[in-house]
Amino acid sequence: AQSVTQLDSQVPVFEEAPVELRCNYSSSVSVYLFWYVQYPNQGLQLLLKYLSGSTLVKGINGFEAEFNKSQTSFHLRKPSVHISDTAEYFCAVSAFGGNDYKLSFGAGTTVTVRA
């Protein structure tokens, strides 16, 4: 089984400032890693994913994340946020290989961008 811990439940940030959302996971097997965003009153949308290869993954809207296997982390970053980045962000994992494709999510981080 896999589990995900998002270390910050709420992150307030000023417009054009950088932001980092922290995610740690636990798993007895190798994993795939994902970040999803949920804008107010909308469904979950995939920001980026790590399957294999380069540990630095770039996603949509200027977001990137780095997979650190030794620290079992997958932190999300954006160098300069916009008001429109106000949303809830979820880190998720799924098992690598086999037939277990379900996602295990963290509790979410609410990002509020202020002018």
Added chain:
Amino acid sequence: GAGVSQTPSNKVTEKGKYVELRCDPISGHTALYWYRQSLGQGPEFLIYFQGTGAADDSGLPNDRFFAVRPEGSVSTLKIQRTERGDSAVYLCASSLRGENNEQFFGPGTRLTVL
């Protein structure tokens, strides 16, 4: 093209009633997932279909919950004898296949049990 759709968007019911929640996946997606998101939490896995069969139903909390996908497309999540603790947003997702494939999420059905 159309994304994943879920109906109804909101459902209010009374304790003890039966409810059905519907999910229309993206056309051609063979994998379909149901998740439940309680207030202030991340989504929790309920059940996964590959085609018509439930490949993994380990997340269903008890035997009051059941889901079907008879023709490998539309899926219905059924909850019998609803309880107040069932109140949550029920999310459906679909993907082209299972492994490695991005799961596309619907907007969810908000279920409130009074």
